[in-house]
Amino acid sequence: MKKQYQNFTEFYPFYLSEHNNKTCRRLHFVGSLLIVMLCCYVLLSHHVQLLWAVPLIGYGFAWFGHFVFEKNRPATFQYPLYSLLGDWVMFKDMLIGKIKF
Template sequence: MAQEEEIKSFAEFWPHYVADHSLPATRALHLAGTTAALACTAALIARRKWKYLPLALIPGYGAAWVGHFFVEHNKPASFKYPLWSFIADYKMIALMLAGKMEAEVERAINQGKDLQSARGDDPSFMSE
């Protein structure tokens, strides 16, 4: 694999994020985790349990990381790009709910193959 290049924009980040979420099971775990985290957040706010709000992150990240480590077998993008990963998760879920995510995955995979052919390496920057 060629040396990693620093990603400087969300537009550059998005295709990598999509490629690292290529399996439907990984995306389903993200959807379930994010939904659970939002429900926990809403319940904690409604009950004014402010000190417990950070605990709402557990189901979100927990489900997503299960998807990465045991389904997709890659490293979560949130380790290196936490803000963009957070934004991308919601974009991915919106595309899933609109029925457009599978086409986005195909586009990202094809873009990655083109990049791999041009550079002669593996385009996934988070696989190892």
Template sequence: MRLLGGDLRRDVLSKKSESFDAFWHHYLRDHARPGTRALHFFGTTVAVVSVVAAIVEFQPLLILAGVLIGYGFAWFGHFVVEKNRPSMIAHPFWSFAADLRMTWLWYAGRLGTELAAAGIAEMPDGAERAEARSD
């Protein structure tokens, strides 16, 4: 089964044995473009604020709205800006944790160090991606 230029079954099976640390670097490489990360930060912030508001206001539909909006922005970033497949297809729980970690590090001003450790130089949104990567 092919999805956006990748063999989905092979990708899912090969990633099942990774550690979260290895996945984290893979996740960051899948978010190399600043535009993709910005859309994730916005979407994740909307989702978190919606969950908190849903709890405070006793409005469970806000959770659904926040999650849909959050994933909408994130997936738009993958398909339009990054031109890749969201990582959550292979590892939904690790992707969720990695997204929260990436957003927290961005707010804390420490994401640059993690991006450098994953081998990511600032890539303009219009630049071509190098398809051959060593994972």
């Protein structure tokens, strides 16, 4: 039975606990960075048809990290919206050095 989190602030520590493996965190970071780069390219080039790749890149890198390195089931399966937000907060926290890269 999945825990019911009242808000993202409650959820985020759980989310981080699911990302103990450094390689998994790095794969999340790379996937998120590639999404940012792709979205910038789409904005500049107007090749909107490339946006189909956003979920493939984001989930592809993250899920590979979870299944191969973290050896757990991605939180996305139980908490899709909080997990999506968690990806971007963790990305920001890694960028500013709050979370070890």
